[in-house]
Amino acid sequence: MSGNTHTDVLLLSINVYSSLVFTKGKDKGTFTGTLGETAMITAISAGSAGSVAAVITTPVDVVKTRIMLSAAGETSEKAAMEEVDKSRKQGRSLKDLAEKTGGLKKSGFVVAQEVYRDSGMRGLFRGGTLRAAWTALGSGLYLGVYESGRVWLGERRGNTTEDLS
Numbered sequence: 001m002s003g004n005t006h007t008d009v010l011l012l013s014i015n016v017y018s019s020l021v022f023t024k025g026k027d028k029g030t031f032t033g034t035l036g037e038t039a040m041i042t043a044i045s046a047g048s049a050g051s052v053a054a055v056i057t058t059p060v061d062v063v064k065t066r067i068m069l070s071a072a073g074e075t076s077e078k079a080a081m082e083e084v085d086k087s088r089k090q091g092r093s094l095k096d097l098a099e100k101t102g103g104l105k106k107s108g109f110v111v112a113q114e115v116y117r118d119s120g121m122r123g124l125f126r127g128g129t130l131r132a133a134w135t136a137l138g139s140g141l142y143l144g145v146y147e148s149g150r151v152w153l154g155e156r157r158g159n160t161t162e163d164l165s
Contacts, residue, residue, distance in 0.1 A: 087100075
């Protein structure tokens with residue numbers, strides 16, 4: 001998973017719903033429940049859910065990154081992350097780091113306003129397409145492999161697909 005709780009919750013919620021929609025074909029006789037079909041449905045559902053969740057939560061990620069950059073007094077994300085990690089290992093907060101480096105500790109709302117004023121909505125969603133593609137690929141692979149592995153192991157034990165739900 002991505003490590004961002006807000007994205008993960010949204011991803012899993014959408015994934016469960018879309019999996020249920022895809023498997024509604026079970027009632028019509030079009031869903032066979034084979035391992036490949038289960039993996040494909042899960043991969044498509046998780047990939048779609050992941051990309052939607054990534055786009056929706058992109059502004060939160062943009063604001064979070066800008067807050068860390070300003071607190072660390074850095075201009076690159078990598079340098080800011082190193083400063084934040086070093087500060088956390090020393091048990092210091094972002095506020096302490098901001099005071100030490102001369103950076104500013106701004107609230108998320110203030111940072112979001114600045115981004116919107118400087119770049120508009122486009123600035124808040126900067127990187128959203130790449131993030132959506134990367135999350136779709138990662139979530140689709142991760143949950144597709146997980147679900148097909150779960151079904152395969154269950155079948156080896158003699159459980160049916162319905163028993164595993």
